[in-house]
Amino acid sequence: MEAHALLNALHTAERLKDATRHCYTSGGRHESVAEHSWRLALLAYWLHDDFPELDLDKVIRMCLIHDLGEAFTGDIPSFDKTQADENWEEALLSAWVDSLPQPFRAEMTALYREMAARETPEAKLYKALDNLEAVIQHNESDLSTWTEREFSLNLDYGYDKAAWSPVLLALRDAVRSETEAKIEEFRKEAP
Numbered sequence: 001m002e003a004h005a006l007l008n009a010l011h012t013a014e015r016l017k018d019a020t021r022h023c024y025t026s027g028g029r030h031e032s033v034a035e036h037s038w039r040l041a042l043l044a045y046w047l048h049d050d051f052p053e054l055d056l057d058k059v060i061r062m063c064l065i066h067d068l069g070e071a072f073t074g075d076i077p078s079f080d081k082t083q084a085d086e087n088w089e090e091a092l093l094s095a096w097v098d099s100l101p102q103p104f105r106a107e108m109t110a111l112y113r114e115m116a117a118r119e120t121p122e123a124k125l126y127k128a129l130d131n132l133e134a135v136i137q138h139n140e141s142d143l144s145t146w147t148e149r150e151f152s153l154n155l156d157y158g159y160d161k162a163a164w165s166p167v168l169l170a171l172r173d174a175v176r177s178e179t180e181a182k183i184e185e186f187r188k189e190a191p
Helices: 003-018 033-046 056-065 083-098 104-117 121-140 148-156 166-189
Strands: 020-024 030-032
Touching: 003 030, 003 033, 020 033, 020 121, 030 033, 033 056, 033 121, 056 104, 056 121, 083 104, 104 121, 121 148, 121 166, 148 166
Parallel strands: none
Antiparallel strands: 020 030
8 A cells, every 4th residue: 555545544543542432441441442453353363273264364354444434433332323323334434445545445345245244254253253352341341330231231242143153152151151250249249
């Protein structure tokens, strides 16, 4: 990519460092969208031995770009996001991707289509890990930061996306165990 085009793309992506998500880090501050995307890519990398038949490079690319639309809209939690919100984010993201030079415009457009369709194993893995990383982050945050609905959501969120893989189901079960232990400890300490 030509230097000025690269800088412009990076300046847009940098917004994700300041775009905060609704959940918190273990240190008590809002997590950024960039942090979520980074750890999602790291999670995919660490699981690559469990999915040797998949194109890991493609999965990591999906993880890295999956929330770029939030550079324009900010984070809207999945349980609050409406179809109108989805359409708005998609339109803004598509316009930006269309402004990128080739081959990135074509590559990213193809990846976003594949991710939306969720028909390939790579797209299914990315989406399952996206859900799981969010639940893992909630488990790492203080329960005082959780909304009431997150107590039940954290127990079940992402199971539907993990159902196609025994490896992912085992990970989801382990995350659920952490959630249950966290909630149980909270209830013991509550007055």
